[in-house]
Amino acid sequence: MKLPKLPFWAWPLSGIVVALGVYGILWLPRFVTSGAEYCLSCHGTGDTANVGQASLVHPSYSQVGCTSCHAKPGQPIYVEGYRGGYSANPKEVSARCQSCHKDILDKAPSEFKFNVMDIEIPHRFHVETVGAQCTDCHRNVAHDLRPEPTNRPTMGSCSSCHSIGGTATAGSAPVSGGNSCLKCHSQGVPSASFFLAAPPAEPLKALPAQASGAAAPRPAGPPAIPHSVEGRAQCLLCHGQGGLKPVPADHSDRAESVCQLCHQQASN
Structure with a gap:
């Protein structure tokens, strides 16, 4: 062949x-498999969880x-077994x-970006x-599959360690941090309205031009605990692991002794 x-x-x-x-040929797999649309071709279809919210x-x-969150910077996710370059570890x-x-x-x-809920969590410890x-605490920051998602840590995550008999620690060992709610929730327990007022959200399945409109503005910060804590240190009498117990319409000026008129401990 003559050149x-x-x-x-x-x-x-x-x-x-x-x-x-x-x-271009070598990097084509990264281009076509590293976008959210590729992930959603499996997640959210059939029996797989919809993580596109x-x-x-x-x-x-x-x-x-x-x-x-699931790949190192610049590392491609290849079609050949999606685990290549991907990790949920x-x-x-x-x-x-x-x-x-x-x-x-x-x-x-x-x-900012560290604890906007004003909850006192010693992250370094x-x-x-x-x-x-x-x-361990923020597993639902992006994929909260509950019927009413908040994308914030749940009390269940805390109580799995900080409760009597809780053993779900990273090292599978008992904790010494105790189970006093006020150690973390001193003056920053948000109300339900804080979670319901969501910021503008861009649906994962939509292109930028199809982003949804703005929702109701979120308050600037969480309100303080809506009652004094004097005489009410036993938070779990009302705020149980299964959710909030029924709250009377008039819940002000109710000391711990008043709560116990209805919420009595089980007899031995």
């Missing part, structure tokens, strides 16, 4: 074109996508959390001493 006669400058240019073509507390999926996901929340172990609890992973 065509080309100007001298055409040969380097041809090499560049060929190299770019090879590069936009988070109420996280940036929209146009800013924080599936690979932001709590340790791997927690590392991705801290790539954005870089100072979570150092910043004050009230700092939980991560470095207890060995907890971010997903």
